[in-house]
Each structure stands twice: as C-alpha cells, then as structure tokens.
Amino acid sequence: MTDGFFAMGGYAVYVWSSYGVVALVLIGVTLWTVLAFRRAKADLRALEAIAPRRRRRDTKESGHAQS
Amino acid sequence: MRWNRGEAILADATATANPSGGFWHRLANPARFQRLAGWLTPWLAAAAVGLFAAGLYFGLYASPIDYQQKDNVRIMYVHVPAAWLAMMSYSTLAIAGFVLLVWRHPLADVAGVAAAPVGAAFTFLALVTGAIWGQPTWGTWWVWDARLTSVLILFFLFLGYIALRNAFDEPERAAKAAAILGLVGAVNLPIIKFSVDWWNTLHQPASVTRLGTPAIDPAMLRPLMLMAGAYMCLFTVLVLVRMRLELTRRRIDALQSARAGAIE
Amino acid sequence: MNGFFAVLGRDLAIARREGGEALLAVIFFILGTVLFPLGVGPDPQLLAAVAAGLIWVMALLATLLALDRLFQADWRDGALELMAISPESLTVIVAAKCLAHWLLTGLPMAVAAPLMALLLNLPPDGWLTLVAALLLGGPALSLIGAVCAALLVGARRGGVLMTLLALPLYIPTLIFGAGAVEAAVGGFDASAHLALLGATTLAAMALCPWAAAAALRHAME
Secondary structure (H helix, E strand, O other): OOOHHHHHHHHHHHHHHHHHHHHHHHHHHHHHHHHHHHHHHHHHHHHHOOOOOOOOOHHHHHHOOOO | OOOOOOHHHHHHHHHOOOOOOOOOHHHHHHHHHHHHHHHHHHHHHHHHHHHHHHHHHHHHHOOOOEEEEEEEHHHHHHHHHHHHHHHHHHHHHHHHHHHHHOOOHHHHHHHHHHHHHHHHHHHHHHHHOOOOOOHHHHHHOOOHHHHHHHHHHHHHHHHHHHHOOOOOHHHHHHHHHHHHHHHHHHHHHHHHHHHHHHHHHOOOOOOOOOOOOOOHHHHHHHHHHHHHHHHHHHHHHHHHHHHHHHHHHOOOOHHHHHHHHHHH | OOHHHHHHHHHHHHHHHHHHHHHHHHHHHHHHHHHHHHHHHHHHHHHHHHHHHHHHHHHHHHHHHHHHHHHHHHOOOOOOHHHHHHOOOOOHHHHHHHHHHHHHHHHHHHHHHHHHHHHOOOHHHHHHHHHHHHHHHHHHHHHHHHHEEEEEEEEOOHHHHHHHHHHHHHHHHHHHHHHHHHHHOOOOOHHHHHHHHHHHHHHHHHHHHHHHHHHHHHHOO
C-alpha cells in the first residue's frame, strides 16, 4: 500500500519534487525569519543593557518593556 | 475603528497617552504592536501547523485522483494556494504603499518590507510548482499565456520592490519610492495581463492549452482549502514576525546612532 | 510656457555639445539590431519572422540605456534643484526634458527603423506601420522611463533597478507596437494596435510628467 503511496501512480517525480520544493522554501523562509528575529532581539537586549537609564516613552505607557 | 488624518496619527503616535485614539493609530505605537503581534503569533503558528498536517493528510492521501491527471493533480494542492498567496502578498504591498502615501501610517512601510520577501517566496513556489505540474499534464514546462506571464512579472516586481527599498540611504525616500512601485505595479499587472491575452488571441498558439485548474470535486476542495488556510496562517505569522524584526532593527539603529551622537 | 522651451533648448544644446554621446540610444539600437543576424544566422525567413519584435525590443533597451541622461547629470550638478525652485512648474520642466529625450532617442530610432527593417528582411508592407508605431509609442517609452528615472535619481545601483522597474511597464507598449507591425505584415488591419499605442502615449503624457516631478521633489527633500 505504501508502495503505491510513494509511487503516486507513476507521477512520483513530479508530485514529490513539488511538495519537496514547497517544504524546502517555506521551512527555509520560516527558519531565516525566526533566526534573524532572535538575533535582532539579542542584539537589542545587549544594547539596552549598556544604557539602562534611557527611559522610553512607551515603557511608561505600557507598563513593561517590549518583549 | 476611526480613521484620523495624517498629522493626527503622527501626533498621537508620538503622544504619551491617548486612550481615546482610534484602533489604527494606537496600533502605530511600536511597543504596542510588538505586544499584539507577539500574542497573536503563537496561535497562528499552531493553526498553521494543524492546517498543514490536515492539508497534507488529505492532499497526499485521503483524496481522490483525477480522472485524467491521476495523482498528478495533488500538485494542485500546493500550487493553487501558492498563487493565491502570491496575489495576497502583493495586495499587502500595494495597500501598505497606499496607506503610507495617503495616511502616512508609521507601520505601513514596515508591513511592506515584511511582506515582500514572503511574497517573493510564494510567487517562486507558484511558478515552480506550476511548471512541474504542467510538464506531465500539458507536455510543457512553460507557456506564455497571460496568467503565467503576469505571475512571472509579479515575481520580478517583488524583487524590484526589495531592491528599490535597499537602494537609498535615506529611509524615508526608500519607503516612498517602494510604495510608489507597489502601487504602479498593482495598476500595471492587469494591463500586462490584458495585453498578453490580446497578444495570445492574435498569435493563436498551436496548442491552446487550458491552463486553469481542473473542475473541482468537493473531495478535492477540502485539501485545497486546508492548504490555502495553512498558507495564509503561515503568511500572517511570517509577516508579523518580520514586522517585529524590522521594528527591532530600527530600534537598534536608533540606539546606535544616539550612542554615536552622545559620544561626540 | 517660456520655461518649457527654455529647458527644451537647454537640453538640446547640451546634447549638441556632447555629440555622439547624446545619440547613444540610436547607436545602440542600430548596432544591437545588426548583431542579431550575426548571432542567429542570415536565414531570411527566420529574420523576417522575428524582425518586428526584435526591432521593438531593441528600441526598448536603447531607450532604457539613455534614461539616466534625463536627470542624473542635472541632479549631480545641482541644476535639478534650481529647476525645482524656479517659477516654472516642475511638471512642465519634466515634460520639456522628456520631449528633448524623445527627440534624441525615439525620433532618431523611428527614422533609422526602415533601415533596420531592411537588414532584418521585414516585408515592406510593415515598414510604414513600423515607423508609425515607433513614432506613436516612442514618447510613451521616454515618459514612462522618466518616472522610473525620477524615482531612482541618486540611487545606488540605479542602472540595474531602472531595468527592473521600467521593463514591466514597457511590456504593454512592446506588445501593441510589435503587434501592429506583425498585423500589417500579415495583411491585417493594424489600426487597433496603433490606437492602443496612441492611447498609451496620451495617458503617459497626462500622467508621467506629474508623477516624475513628484518623485523628483521627494528625492530633493
């Protein structure tokens, strides 16, 4: 049964390469985005640690620093 | 939701507290947006994962094969939603550009910057999966019909937007130029589609292929909609995270230049 | 209107001083077109089949090449800022510059086109339509290109971006223009194509100088 699944009625190359490229690109873009965001957050935290006394208008308003 | 004029938005965004402000310009506050986006993202991500799982199950396994295309029709479940998302991404760009130019909403440019690479990725996928689908079904990897040509130009528009955005030193100018490109492209795409249609009817290609999707059996509609939902959730997650990324980067730049200014 | 003719005369005078440089577009047009048979072989049937589209594509590329002559030099030496604060409307000034640009690119190309048609074995039925189409569509190319050039004035890597920006916008003009010639060659009526070309140019004349002026003003803020 699983044999037939992977064979995709003879269109295996096409179906699997399509799904494969979709997975590759979507996972790739997601990873790229998430990793870049994590790095930026870390950089920001490092910068703000050096200058803790800089009060920001929006922290006063929101009650806590941005995540 | 109340709409306010440009100056009011800016004044409010820079005001210390304005509890009576309308939804959009309260959202313009970066910290507030970050919190809202940060709260929303995990839910959407979970929804995306669930929808992908269901979509893949139904798409690859629990759905019928097409009478003519057999299993090859399964490519439709990744191809058609990609094309839809390509359009949706470009609309986001164009609308963001419009909002920037007309209302000068501070987040408009951020949204455009965030959506562009994601849109380019979906457009790329639409083109590639479309070509892979087309080869066994219609015997050709590519054909110059109006729809495919427009999607190809759309891909270049995304690349152009990204390149244009990075081409200027002054961020304001980059944002405005990119916004104009977004709007011009939105007008130009239908014109291109019309003119290629025109050109095709004149040249009457030897094999007039009907490059539409096959007639949709309800059992096929389910994986299609599931995958479309999954793509949309993923798109929203990616755009929200990229917006937060962009805002964070701007904050870093601001801190660094303040630091440099203080040192002098 | 004084400003219009003053700027027109100025741009043309600058071009005369530059000599061959100013005619870059038409030189590229001719040389590029000539290159093609050398690349694909001299088979007259083949050349005739592609001649209409090829001549139009070369016209597009040649216009593109000459686009940064429009604003770049004036931007660099500050003349553009003077134009912006002059009493004459910037829109009118841009329109004058576009006219000068077309006189140096589109018009010479339309004049050279019959010779190109001869070299590429385009049937003589199409020659008149070719010239008409280039005359009708050429201004659109200069005008649309002006908007792109204005958006990109002073940008890094402006040349590559110009291509990316302008070519999608040029596609309808290309399709209508080449289509007109092919229709004429095939013995069909080309008036619909020419009408569309004319409409494109008219729309461009109405919208582009204003849009380019707006983009220039943004650039100079």
